[in-house]
Amino acid sequence: xxxxxxxxxxxxxxxSDGMTIGIGGxxxxxxxxxxxxxxxxxxxxxxxxxxxxxxxxxxxxxxSGKIRKLVFAFVTLDHYPLEPHFRAQRQxxxxxxxxxxxxxxxxxxxxxxxxxxxLPTRVGIGTDIIRQAGFxxxxxxxxxxxxxxxxxxxxxxxxxxxxxxxxxxxxGNLLTLSPDPFFDELLVRASGxxxxxxxxxxxxxxLNMRENNRFNLxxxxxxxxxxxxxxxxxxxxxxxxxxxxxxxxxxxxxxxxTPDAWxxxxxxxxxxxxxxxxxxVGGAATIEAAPAAIY
Amino acid sequence: xxxxxxxxxxxxxxxxxxxFRDAGEVMVTGIGPLPRIGAGxxxxxxxxxxxxxxxxxxxxxxxxxxGKRQAEPEFEGWASYDRVFSALWSGKRHALVGPVQIDRYxxxxxxxxxxxxxxxxxxxxxxxxxxxxxxxxxxxxxPSHNKRAFVESEVDFVCMAGYNPARYxxxxxxxxxxxxxxxxxxxxxxxxxPDHQIRVISLHPGVTFEDVQENTGFPLARIADDIPTTPAPxxxxxxxxxxxxxxxxxxxxxxxxxxxxxxxxx
Numbered sequence: 001x002x003x004x005x006x007x008x009x010x011x012x013x014x015x016s017d018g019m020t021i022g023i024g025g026x027x028x029x030x031x032x033x034x035x036x037x038x039x040x041x042x043x044x045x046x047x048x049x050x051x052x053x054x055x056x057x058x059x060x061x062x063x064s065g066k067i068r069k070l071v072f073a074f075v076t077l078d079h080y081p082l083e084p085h086f087r088a089q090r091q092x093x094x095x096x097x098x099x100x101x102x103x104x105x106x107x108x109x110x111x112x113x114x115x116x117x118x119l120p121t122r123v124g125i126g127t128d129i130i131r132q133a134g135f136x137x138x139x140x141x142x143x144x145x146x147x148x149x150x151x152x153x154x155x156x157x158x159x160x161x162x163x164x165x166x167x168x169x170x171x172g173n174l175l176t177l178s179p180d181p182f183f184d185e186l187l188v189r190a191s192g193x194x195x196x197x198x199x200x201x202x203x204x205x206x207l208n209m210r211e212n213n214r215f216n217l218x219x220x221x222x223x224x225x226x227x228x229x230x231x232x233x234x235x236x237x238x239x240x241x242x243x244x245x246x247x248x249x250x251x252x253x254x255x256x257x258t259p260d261a262w263x264x265x266x267x268x269x270x271x272x273x274x275x276x277x278x279x280x281v282g283g284a285a286t287i288e289a290a291p292a293a294i295y
Numbered sequence: 296x297x298x299x300x301x302x303x304x305x306x307x308x309x310x311x312x313x314x315f316r317d318a319g320e321v322m323v324t325g326i327g328p329l330p331r332i333g334a335g336x337x338x339x340x341x342x343x344x345x346x347x348x349x350x351x352x353x354x355x356x357x358x359x360x361x362g363k364r365q366a367e368p369e370f371e372g373w374a375s376y377d378r379v380f381s382a383l384w385s386g387k388r389h390a391l392v393g394p395v396q397i398d399r400y401x402x403x404x405x406x407x408x409x410x411x412x413x414x415x416x417x418x419x420x421x422x423x424x425x426x427x428x429x430x431x432x433x434x435x436x437x438p439s440h441n442k443r444a445f446v447e448s449e450v451d452f453v454c455m456a457g458y459n460p461a462r463y464x465x466x467x468x469x470x471x472x473x474x475x476x477x478x479x480x481x482x483x484x485x486x487x488x489p490d491h492q493i494r495v496i497s498l499h500p501g502v503t504f505e506d507v508q509e510n511t512g513f514p515l516a517r518i519a520d521d522i523p524t525t526p527a528p529x530x531x532x533x534x535x536x537x538x539x540x541x542x543x544x545x546x547x548x549x550x551x552x553x554x555x556x557x558x559x560x561x
Contacts, residue, residue: 026376049339054420074420082418093413099452101425103380123426125469126402126456132411139464149464180352180375257344295350 001276004172006225008274011195012038014225015160020048023190024156024184027055027234028078028244028293030176033195034163034232034274037185040064043273050158051075051250052105053182055236056252059085060270063262067095071156079293084256098134106183113189120150147193161191164233165217166241168196169204170225175215178239185218193224197232199241228237231278231287244293248281301528303480304329304546306443306499306556307436308536309528310478312336314391314434320344321431322354322374323386328361328545330391330436335360335540336532337453345389348374362543375552378397381424386471390427391434396450397547398444399493399513401474401486403428403435404450411452424454429469438549440479440510480550483525488516497525519531527556 012035015021021039024033036057039047046068051058054075061067063085076084089095100108104123120140124130130137130151139151159273164183167175175197176184188194209216233236235248255265268280278284303517315323319335323345325331331350337360338345344496347358354372374382382388394403395418405422409415428432433455437444449459456462456469463469477484477493481502488494495507504522508515528536536546547553 072420074421074422087417090407090417091414097411097413099421101421102423103384103426122429122469122471125429125463125464126453126459126472127421127425127428128411128453129421129425182376264467294513 002171004223005170005201005227006195006227008034008197008227008229009237010040011035011162011225011227012042012197013042014193015039017044017148018046018159019160020050022050022161022187023057024163024167024187024222025055025057025233026053026180026183027074027076028236028249029180030164030178030233030238031055031057031058031236032162032183032232033234033236034197034229035162035195037270037274037277039066044237050156052100052102055083056249059083062086062089062094062192063256064270067282069096069098071098071100073100073105077253078295079246080249080253084253088228088256096134099132099266101129101210103107103207104112104153105156106186107153109190110224111153112155112157113186116155118152118154121153122150123150123153129246152246156190158187158191159193161187161194163194163196164238165196165198166200166238167207168198168201168226169207170201170226172196172226173204173207173209174198174217174223174226175207176217177211177212177241178237179212181217188218188222194222196293197224197226197227197229199230199232199238201226201228229274231284232274232283234278234287237293239292242288243290245281245287245290301499301533302547303499303554303556305528305533305536306479306525306540307337307478308333308546309532310362310476310483310497310525311391311434311436312340313483314407314476314478315345315389318342318345318389320346320387320431322346322348322379322382324348324388324390324392326390326392327436328332328541329549330393331361332536332541332546333392334358336535337461338538339535340532346372347513352376358540360540360542370379379528383427385394386431388431389475390431391436392424392427393436393438394455395423395434396446397477398446398448398450398457400449400459401455401491401493402450402457402459403455404452406454408451421452423456425456428455428457428464429471431471432473432475434474434476434478436478438480440481440507442510442512443486445511445513458486481510492504494514494518495522499525499558500556540545
C-alpha cells in the first residue's frame with residue numbers, strides 16, 4: 001500500500017538552496033503557512049519563489065531573507081492591502097522579481113503542466129510586463145491566416161509545489177473543500193514534486209469520493225507527500241474548517257514596524273514547532289472560532 | 296426629482312454607475328467601495344442583467360453591501376478564480392478599477408512608484424491589469440485628482456495598456472482595448488478626444504475646467520465649450536444606495552470629512 005505520509009520537517013528536508021519553490025493558495029486563503037514558517041526557520045537560502053497570488057507566505061520569507069527571486073502577480077493581505085514585509089524588502093531591492101499578470105501566471109503553469117515551452121497570449125501587450133529586466137519575453141506569430149502576434153508566455157515549472165488542502169488519505173488522494181481551489185491543481189501539475197499539508201489524514205472511505213469528487217484537487221500520482229498539519233494554513237483561511245484570523249494578521253502586520261518587533265514575532269511564532277505555534281496563537285478552539293471575514 | 300443634499304461620494308457613485316449603462320449581460324467588478332456601490336446601483340436600476348459577486352467566488356442575485364451583511368445574499372452562480380479569467384479573456388466583463396497613477400494614454404499603474412528593480416514605493420503588483428486592459432472594457436475611479444495621479448509622462452510601470460502608439464504592435468491598438476470612463480473627485484472624463492485624448496465630459500458642481508486642467512499632468516480635451524454638470528443623484532437613487540446597496544454607509548468614509556457633492560451650495 002502506498003504511504004505518502006510525511007512530517008513538516010521531512011518535507012523541508014526535501015528542499016535545497018537555490019530551488020524554485022511554488023506556493024499555492026491565494027493571498028490570505030489556504031496558504032501552507034506551517035511549511036512557510038518551517039522554511040523561514042531553516043537554513044535554506046537563495047530560493048526562487050513562485051507565488052503568483054502572494055500573501056504572508058511571500059512577506060514572511062522575504063523578511064527571513066530566503067528569497068533570491070520572486071515570480072508573482074501581486075502580494076497582499078487583502079484587509080491590509082499592502083503587505084508590509086514584502087514592501088520593505090522589495091523597496092530595499094532585496095530580491096529580483098518577475099512580475100506577471102495574475103491570469104497569465106496560470107497560463108505559465110498550464111504550459112509547464114502540459115510540458116509545453118510556452119503558450120500564446122495577448123496578455124502583456126502594451127504594458128511593461130513584457131519589458132522588465134526579470135525576463136526577456138519573446139513574441140510569436142500565428143501561423144494561420146490571421147497572422148496575429150502574441151506574447152509567448154514561458155512555462156513556469158517549479159522544482160517543488162507546496163499547497164494546503166483539507167483532507168487526504170495516506171496515498172495522497174486530496175480534498176480541497178474550500179469555495180475556490182484557485183490554481184493549486186495547475187501548480188501541482190507544473191512542478192517536479194508536490195507536497196501538501198492537510199487538516200486531516202483519513203481512511204480513503206472517509207473521503208467519501210462519490211459525493212466529494214468535485215473537490216478532489218488532482219489525481220494522487222501528482223502528489224509526492226502529505227503531512228497532517230491541523231491548522232496548517234493559519235493565519236490564512238482554510239474555510240470551511242476555519243477562517244482568516246484577522247487578529248493574528250494584524251499582529252503579523254505590526255511585526256513589520258521595527259526590527260525588534262520582527263524579532264519578537266519570529267521568536268514567538270516562527271522559531272517554534274507547529275504545536276507550539278498553535279498554542280501561541282490561542283489554541284485550536286480559538287482558531288476555529290474566528291468568524292468568516294467580510295470582503 | 297433631484298435631492299439637493301447629497302455627498303460627493305454619492306455623486307461619484309452615480310457617475311460610476313453610468314459606466315455600466317450599456318454593459319449588457321457581463322460580469323462587473325467594481326474595485327473599492329464607490330465603484331462597487333456604483334455597480335450595485337446600475338444593477339438595481341438601468342442595467343439589471345449585469346452579474347455582481349460576493350467579492351469571493353460566487354455570483355449574487357443582488358449587489359452585496361460592503362461591510363457587515365444583514366443576511367446571506369442569494370447566490371446565482373460560481374465565479375471561481377479559474378472562471379474569472381475564462382470570462383474576462385472572452386471579453387464578457389467590465390471592470391471599474393482604482394489605479395494609483397494614470398497617464399494621457401490611459402496607461403495605469405498599481406505596481407510601483409519609481410524604478411521597478413528597487414522601487415521607492417512597492418504597492419500591490421500588476422494584479423490582473425495587463426489582461427483586463429486588452430480583453431474587456433475598463434473604467435477608472437481616482438479619489439484624488441492631482442498631478443501625482445494624472446502624471447505628466449508615462450506611468451512608472453505600465454500595468455494596464457492604453458492608447459499609446461509607441462507600444463502598439465504593428466501600428467494598431469490591441470484589439471480588446473476599450474477604455475471608457477474616468478471618474479474623480481472633480482469630474483468625469485472619457486477617451487473621446489482626438490486620437491483617444493482624455494476629455495472632460497462633465498464637471499462636478501462648483502468645479503471648473505481650469506481646476507481640472509491645473510490638477511492634471513497633460514492637456515485635456517473638453518466635450519463642449521460649455522461642459523455639462525455631472526448629474527446629481529435622484530431621490531430614488533439616494534434611497535436605493537442608503538437602504539439596499541450601502542446600508543452600512545461605507546461611502547461616508549471614502550472622502551475626508553465626507554464633503555457635500557454640490558460645492559457651489561456648500
